[in-house]
Amino acid sequence: MRFKSKKVDGYQVFAVSGTNTVSFGIDFDSTKTKGLLGFGVTRKDPGKEKPYDMYGFKVFPSIVPKPDEKTSVRTSQHPIQSFVWDDFTAQPDETYEYAFHPLKGTPKNLDRRASPIPIKVRTEKLFSNLEHDIFFNRGVASSQAYVRKFGNKKPDQLSPAKRKEAEEWLSRKLDDAMLVFIKAAKKGDTLLCCFYEFRYEPAAQELKNALSRGVKLRLIVDAKVNKRKDKKTGKMIESFPREENLRMLKEVSMPSSVVILRQNKPSNIQHNKFMVLLKGRSSVPTEVWTGSTNLSVGGIHGQTNVGHWVRNKKIAVQFRDYWNLLSADPGPKKGDDRATALKKNNAWRSSVEKKLDKAPTSLKSVPKGVTTIFSPRSGMAVLNMYAQMVDDGRRFLYHARIRHQRGVQKAPI
Secondary structure (H helix, E strand, C coil): CCECCCCCCCCEEEEECCCEEEEEEECCHHHHCCCEEEEEEECCCCCCCCCEEECCCCCCCCEEEEEEEECCECCCCCCCCCEEEECCCCCCCEEEEEEEEEEEEEEEEEECCCEEEEEEEECCCCCCCCCCCEEEECCHHHHHHHHHHCCCCHHHHHHHHHHHHHHHHHHHHHHHHHHHHHCCCCCCCCCEEEEECEECHHHHHHHHHHCCCCCEEEEEEECCCEEEECCCCCCCCCCCCCHHHHHHHHHHHHHHEEEEEECCCCCCCCCCCCEEECCCCEEEEEEEEECCCCHHHHHHHHHHCCCEEEEHHHHHHHHHHHHEEEHCCCCCCCCCCCCHHHHHHHHHHHHHHCCCCCCCHHHHCCCCCCCCCCCCCCHHHHHHHHHHHHHHHHHHHHHHHHHHHHCCCCCCC
């Protein structure tokens, strides 16, 4: 959601909120910024009578000459020295009252006479009935904050209670959202799943539970044999993620009749991670779970990842059709000669391009709404479009800054 404050003495604050993060940009009249050291920020939480100072990590060297990784300071004493700032500590579906206090003077004698700029912000709900719900974990991007909270120890090195707290903090409900998606499948519904890594026990068990309550489950799991010799030790390294995936299937007693082992194209990593929900006996494609998150402890708690819940029937149809193509285990088998492998790879690309919606190759050809682009594809047209979009974005940002500096346009920076 987007919010903006009223203008106060030449300053205006803009905010964009998610479920746990609020991003701020501050517009300003350059004539008011002379001597500005930064902004102190306060926040008033729901049910609380008084606001409190927000904390930061950037300090005045004259006050704190030797900050370390544990240094944390009040922004009222060491203001935010930027016109953009993020609060990562919000909770879903809450209303917060922020105030940005322009601070001037000197680090040892701050001038607090300027009027604060108040802004009220509401965060998004964790789950909605809208077209999109998006879930980000914290992962390694928050490693410094993790060390402050849990010490320089991996979760499995902590006590059981502390480990649970650490994993919950790292995942930030990403794993819960994944399980909620699976639980949404009722008796008579169908779940079509495809995973590269399938070794996160809670999700694997929840899929088994779905099968037990009458959900039709079909599960494509990577099981490619790609053993190789370690250059240093000379020993054979087990196939990954085949061994772990097969072990998890066995641990949760997943019936082999619902599992499709993907074994062709053994030299390629196929990073599929999605589930499609088909409703009722007529198996109507309705919703999709996708994103970057592998079903592994590392994917959910370690690496920085996202889960994307899409409630769009057209998109669900596309993912169902893609799943159907993948269920045939397309591509060459290990041992195929070069000509045979080339023929099978071409057939696989052709099936994606012909049986799924045509992918746009320019920004102008991208239709309104959500567009799916599946791989593999022939040529570089789609990748070139991505590169052009990034290049255009940089050029737009550059010209926006130039206009701002010339006083032609004032916008959050």
